[in-house]
Amino acid sequence: MIDRRDFFRLAAGAGTASLAAACGWDGGNALRPLLLDVSRLNDWVGEKILFSRNRLARQYDLSERSARLPSYFISRVTPMLKDPAAWHLQVQGLVRRPQALSLDDLQRMPRTTYTIKHHCVEGWTAIATWQGVPVSAVAERCEPLPEARYIRFDSFDSGYSNGWDLASAMHPQTILAYGMNDNPLPPAHGAPLRLYSPTKLGYKLTKYLVSMTFTAERPGGYWEDQGYPWFAGL
Amino acid sequence: MTASPASAAAPGQVKRHHWIVRLTHWATFALLAAMVTSGLQIYGAYARFGERGGPYYVNPFQDRQFPGWSRLGGWLAGALNWHFALVWPLVTVGLLYLSYLVASGEWRSLLFRPRDVRGAIEMQKYYLRLRKDHPAQGKHNPLQKLAYTFIVFLGVLAILTGFAIYKPVQLAWLTALFGGFQAARYWHFWAVWLFVGFTIVHVVLVFTVDPASFRAMISGWYRGRFPSHD
Numbered sequence: 001m002i003d004r005r006d007f008f009r010l011a012a013g014a015g016t017a018s019l020a021a022a023c024g025w026d027g028g029n030a031l032r033p034l035l036l037d038v039s040r041l042n043d044w045v046g047e048k049i050l051f052s053r054n055r056l057a058r059q060y061d062l063s064e065r066s067a068r069l070p071s072y073f074i075s076r077v078t079p080m081l082k083d084p085a086a087w088h089l090q091v092q093g094l095v096r097r098p099q100a101l102s103l104d105d106l107q108r109m110p111r112t113t114y115t116i117k118h119h120c121v122e123g124w125t126a127i128a129t130w131q132g133v134p135v136s137a138v139a140e141r142c143e144p145l146p147e148a149r150y151i152r153f154d155s156f157d158s159g160y161s162n163g164w165d166l167a168s169a170m171h172p173q174t175i176l177a178y179g180m181n182d183n184p185l186p187p188a189h190g191a192p193l194r195l196y197s198p199t200k201l202g203y204k205l206t207k208y209l210v211s212m213t214f215t216a217e218r219p220g221g222y223w224e225d226q227g228y229p230w231f232a233g234l
Numbered sequence: 235m236t237a238s239p240a241s242a243a244a245p246g247q248v249k250r251h252h253w254i255v256r257l258t259h260w261a262t263f264a265l266l267a268a269m270v271t272s273g274l275q276i277y278g279a280y281a282r283f284g285e286r287g288g289p290y291y292v293n294p295f296q297d298r299q300f301p302g303w304s305r306l307g308g309w310l311a312g313a314l315n316w317h318f319a320l321v322w323p324l325v326t327v328g329l330l331y332l333s334y335l336v337a338s339g340e341w342r343s344l345l346f347r348p349r350d351v352r353g354a355i356e357m358q359k360y361y362l363r364l365r366k367d368h369p370a371q372g373k374h375n376p377l378q379k380l381a382y383t384f385i386v387f388l389g390v391l392a393i394l395t396g397f398a399i400y401k402p403v404q405l406a407w408l409t410a411l412f413g414g415f416q417a418a419r420y421w422h423f424w425a426v427w428l429f430v431g432f433t434i435v436h437v438v439l440v441f442t443v444d445p446a447s448f449r450a451m452i453s454g455w456y457r458g459r460f461p462s463h464d
Contacts, residue, residue: 026312038319050404057403067287117415119402121310123280125415126287199403227311229318234403 026227036227043231051233053167057198060115065181066126069118071188072202074222078187079157079208087192089176093152093213096143103178103192109133109141112175116198119234130196131179135212136170144214152219153195153206162195162206163219168233173198176209201232250373250447250456252338258331259451263433265324268316270426271306275313278305283420291420321396328389343373343464346383350376372464381432388428395422 027035073079081087089106091099115129135151144166151169154161168174174197178185185191190207197205203223213219224230251259278299284290307313335341346354353376359365361377369375374382398409398418412418440448446458456462 025306026308027316032312032315035315035319038322039315042318046401046404050401052404055404055406058406066285069286117402119415120280121314123276123419124286126285223311227315229314234401 032227039227039229043229046231046233047165047167051167051199053171057116057173057234060117060127062115062129064127065115066128069126069128069189070120070124073157073188073190073207074160075158079155080187081156081192084192087210089193089209090211090213091138091142092211093215094145094148095214096145097141099138099142101138106133106138106176106178106193110137112173113179114173114198116173118198118202120202121228121232129179129181130175130177132175132177132193132196134172135174135176135195136172138176138212139170142214147216148214150215150218152213152215153209154211154213155190155206155208156210157208160206160208160222161219162204162221163215163224163230164204165231168197168199168231171197171199199234201229201234203228204232247455247457248462249454250450250462251454252334252340253454254330254334255340256451256454258327258334261327262324262331265320265327266429268306268320269324270429271304272313272316272320273423273426274300275305275307276310276317277423279310283416283423285416291416293420293423318400321393325393328393332386344379344382346376346379350379354380371460373460373462381436385429385432388425388432392422392425392429395419395425398422 026032088100088102091101110133111131112134113129113131115127118126118128149166151164151166152161153164174195177190177194177196178192180186180189185194190209193209194207195205195209204221218230221230224232277295281298282290282296283293290296305313307316335344353369353371356365356369357371357375357377360368394408395412395418397405398412399415399422402409402415402418409415409418412421444458444460446456447460450456450458
């Protein structure tokens with residue numbers, strides 16, 4: 001039996017120790033895996049319970065566009081193609097008809113334009129207009145096999161990539177964007193082609209696309225593999 | 235003085251808090267401490283409120299980082315994982331507490347109602363020394379009821395604003411209810427300071443007005459000078 005005085009002493013000691021350990025603590029080897037498991041559970045809640053394929057994100061008026069939209073890439077300098085004319089988007093993996101689509105091909109496909117709010121995981125938001133082809137239109141053309149459940153988006157930005165669940169990718173507002181604010185997509189924002197969707201956090205929106213690969217296994221991603229939530233649905 | 239076993243009633247002792255109240259009280263304290271500290275780490279990733287390019291909401295902490303000892307998680311992803319994991323036990327504990335209050339009828343001695351306004355004014359007068367005698371009270375005085383009712387609403391507000399910024403598209407109606415994403419983020423942040431302020435006042439009052447209530451919140455037994463029933 002612990003008497004009351006011991007209990008207080010113990011509680012005070014444990015409190016101080018945990019406070020000291022708390023400084024910058026990501027859970028350590030004991031707790032971090034558990035926190036990541038809960039993060040996967042939250043992914044499941046976000047994907048299976050909260051996400052709806054038919055729910056559209058609110059659109060904004062052109063006059064509400066933000067003056068500035070920060071741009072991020074992981075390379076040391078803005079990633080640029082040596083020969084933009086030779087660029088193709090490879091559509092591959094578990095599909096009946098793999099594709100190599102040029103920018104012209106993509107621009108001749110169905111076109112979606114929306115003015116929408118971007119949510120960064122850091123907490124900032126900014127409104128911009130995006131123009132591109134719905135990922136669902138690309139899927140229609142390549143005919144994914146029934147066992148395809150995910151898409152991996154790869155870039156030429158030092159290997160940056162993201163994995164998406166098929167339902168989010170087939171959402172009507174998920175597009176491969178080649179235009180931003182009435183102009184061609186600028187290099188800082190992922191030229192020639194980037195993934196865009198108002199239903200995901202910014203780090204899921206792969207820039208500088210080179211390929212999309214349909215897979216049966218869940219693909220990781222640059223930030224996701226370092227501990228950021230995988231689903232990242234808004 | 236010998237310590238009496240906590241499980242048996244000594245003369246003059248009365249059972250004040252059910253174990254569910256004591257458990258949820260301390261669990262809430264620990265969970266909230268982790269939510270606040272991981273929240274301060276998350277805040278540091280974008281230390282302002284408002285759309286990119288402004289205008290920004292009034293915020294004395296704009297572009298400021300909180301000291302390392304007050305942050306949990308090490309970096310943004312670490313803090314997010316703490317925050318999104320601990321919200322579930324926090325909500326569970328909160329619901330357990332509220333269910334107990336309803337089931338036991340104890341909500342009657344805690345909920346601040348319009349009829350408590352007069353008593354609250356009298357209590358405030360006493361604290362300001364405008365009146366000499368302590369007004370008669372039940373288990374809690376009207377100002378305590380006000381504080382404990384407020385803190386439940388603050389908890390609900392913190393959770394709802396949290397979900398509003400967690401899923402601003404799927405729960406767009408909730409986000410709109412708080413005035414949009416950045417506004418919801420702003421209120422979520424202010425909830426932190428209300429929690430911190432409440433906790434400081436709460437602890438100061440416990441030790442200056444009714445130190446016996448501290449022991450009561452641990453063992454359940456109370457031998458202070460206030461009634462334990464209405």
